Amino acid sequence: MSESITAVWHFRQAPEQVWRALSEAERIAAWLMPNDFQAVVGHRFTFRTQPIPPHFDGIVQCEVLAVDPPRRLVYAWRGGGLDTQVRFELAADGDGTVLHFEHSGFDTSQPGQAAALKGMEPGWSRHIAARLAAVVESLGQASQAPTR
Numbered sequence: 001m002s003e004s005i006t007a008v009w010h011f012r013q014a015p016e017q018v019w020r021a022l023s024e025a026e027r028i029a030a031w032l033m034p035n036d037f038q039a040v041v042g043h044r045f046t047f048r049t050q051p052i053p054p055h056f057d058g059i060v061q062c063e064v065l066a067v068d069p070p071r072r073l074v075y076a077w078r079g080g081g082l083d084t085q086v087r088f089e090l091a092a093d094g095d096g097t098v099l100h101f102e103h104s105g106f107d108t109s110q111p112g113q114a115a116a117l118k119g120m121e122p123g124w125s126r127h128i129a130a131r132l133a134a135v136v137e138s139l140g141q142a143s144q145a146p147t148r
Contacts, residue, residue: 004104005121009129011097013140015090018097019070021135022088031131033060039067047079055112056080077103081112 011018021027023039033047043064051058060079066072073088084105091098103124106117 001108002104003106003108003117004102005106005117005124006103007101007125007129009099009101009132010093011099011133011136012095013097013136014095015070015092015097017139018090018099018136019073020139021132022073022090023067023069027135027139031135032128035062037062038064039069039073040064041067045075052080062086080116081110082106082116 021031023037025035025037028035028037033049035045035047037043037045041064045062045064047060047062049058049060056079060077062078063076064074065076065085066074071090075086077084077086082105084103087100087102087104089100091100101124103120106113108114108117
């Protein structure tokens with residue numbers, strides 16, 4: 001069975017500012033992981049972080065699947081036995097932005113993937129969301145922390 005992590009976050013900044021936080025390598029490194037990201041369909045890039053033995057070596061191989069600035073970004077996320085996708089959908093909301101997030105394709109019939117889903121869900125929804133909010137805030141007017 002395939003499962004996903006989903007969240008909806010709200011920012012006071014315009015979609016263009018939120019987009020910068022999602023699509024510029026140095027900004028992504030500040031809220032997620034060091035990387036060599038480029039917002040170009042087909043670009044292969046790597047996230048690097050602390051390994052979690054025995055199943056995760058700290059490397060996530062990715063490929064940009066869709067780019068539609070400042071509305072949509074999708075990339076493949078492969079590492080630690082996962083072959084999943086991360087999707088960001090942005091929409092203007094008054095002067096701010098609503099950001100729909102989904103990390104999909106966890107095959108929970110596989111014990112390693114079920115454990116990865118359980119471990120990654122609070123990471124995305126709490127820790128990463130707060131760090132993303134701080135990066136977005138640094139790009140312009142004051143931000144509220146994203147809410148689910």
